[in-house]
Structures are given as structure tokens and as C-alpha cells.
Amino acid sequence: MMWVFIFLTAFCALAQGCPKIISRSSWGGVPSKCQAKLPRSVKYVIIHHTAGASCNSESACKAQARNIQNFHMKSNGWCDTGYNFLIGEDGQVYEGRGWETVGAHAKNYNFNSIGISFMGTFTNRAPNTAAQKAAKDLISCGVAKKGINSDYTLKGHRDVSATECPGTNLYNLIKNWPNFKA
Numbered sequence: 001m002m003w004v005f006i007f008l009t010a011f012c013a014l015a016q017g018c019p020k021i022i023s024r025s026s027w028g029g030v031p032s033k034c035q036a037k038l039p040r041s042v043k044y045v046i047i048h049h050t051a052g053a054s055c056n057s058e059s060a061c062k063a064q065a066r067n068i069q070n071f072h073m074k075s076n077g078w079c080d081t082g083y084n085f086l087i088g089e090d091g092q093v094y095e096g097r098g099w100e101t102v103g104a105h106a107k108n109y110n111f112n113s114i115g116i117s118f119m120g121t122f123t124n125r126a127p128n129t130a131a132q133k134a135a136k137d138l139i140s141c142g143v144a145k146k147g148i149n150s151d152y153t154l155k156g157h158r159d160v161s162a163t164e165c166p167g168t169n170l171y172n173l174i175k176n177w178p179n180f181k182a
């Protein structure tokens with residue numbers, strides 16, 4: 001009986017838990033210079049692709065996370081990488097600005113959204129299932145941690161700006177995810 005209880009407790013903890021998030025220090029990010037705090041329970045989740053190289057291993061995805069941050073800070077002059085989180089096709093989540101800092105990913109939505117970007121170009125193919133699962137688990141985690149409102153709306157970047165992002169194949173995929181509204 002006790003074992004059944006322990007098993008169920010562990011199972012529920014996993015179901016409501018968060019995926020492993022590769023921290024900024026772990027992928028070699030430089031410190032953020034951002035000041036603006038994101039409110040709790042944001043209304044929107046905005047999906048992006050980086051429109052750059054994809055990655056299939058932790059080392060390659062860490063390198064991509066560094067490249068993107070470098071580009072956003074040095075070339076764009078931003079206070080940090082633009083996204084709140086990045087997703088790799090190694091099936092892992094890479095921390096960007098995180099749950100509590102305003103991103104720079106979707107004009108007019110940054111102050112009320114979490115921006116999640118799949119590393120790669122998803123115009124002609126969708127991200128692999130491991131990456132899809134990582135993103136879905138991250139959204140569930142955000143709702144559980146109150147970073148995302150339980151009544152959130154999911155959108156693709158192209159729904160809020162004149163952009164091709166997040167790529168047609170990825171966009172067609174997220175149309176079938178919970179809470180999607182164009």
C-alpha cells in the first residue's frame with residue numbers, strides 16, 4: 001500500500017513538474033543587462049523560430065544559444081537574448097530571459113507574454129517530437145508556476161507581426177496545440 005502511495009506521489013510530481021532547463025550559466029551566457037520585470041501570469045505565449053541553424057546535441061545547442069545571445073546583444077544592441085526560452089532538437093529547454101524578465105521578441109506583446117523560440121528554420125519541416133515535447137512541457141510548467149496564466153492564448157509570431165516567423169511548418173503544427181488562437 002505504501003509503495004502504491006509513493007509511486008502515485010512521484011507520478012503526480014512528474015506530471016505537474018517542469019522540464020529540465022539548461023541555465024544561462026550552463027550554456028555560457030553573459031549576464032543580462034535587462035531591467036524590465038515581467039508580471040506574473042502573463043496572458044500570451046508567442047512561438048518563434050530562430051531562422052538559423054538547428055541543433056541536435058547539448059553541446060551544439062549551447063553553442064547556438066551563445067550565438068543568438070551574441071547576435072542580439074552585439075548586433076541588435078539589446079540587453080540580452082531576445083527570447084524568454086529557447087528549444088533545441090536535443091529535446092531540451094535553454095534559459096533565455098526566463099519567467100520574470102520582459103523579452104524582445106514580439107512588438108506590443110513583450111510585456112504580457114513568454115516568447116519561446118525553436119532553434120532552427122522551420123519553414124519546410126517541423127521541429128522533431130523531442131523539441132515539441134520540451135516546448136509543451138515548458139508551457140505546462142509555466143502555468144503550474146504561475147508564470148503563464150491558466151487561461152493563456154498561444155500565438156505564432158506571425159499572428160502579431162508582419163513576419164514569416166515561426167516558419168510555415170512550425171506554425172501549422174502549433175495551430176493544433178491547446179489554447180491556440182490566431
Ligand SMILES: [Zn+2]
Pocket residue numbers: 047048049105157163165166
Ligand atoms: Zn519570431
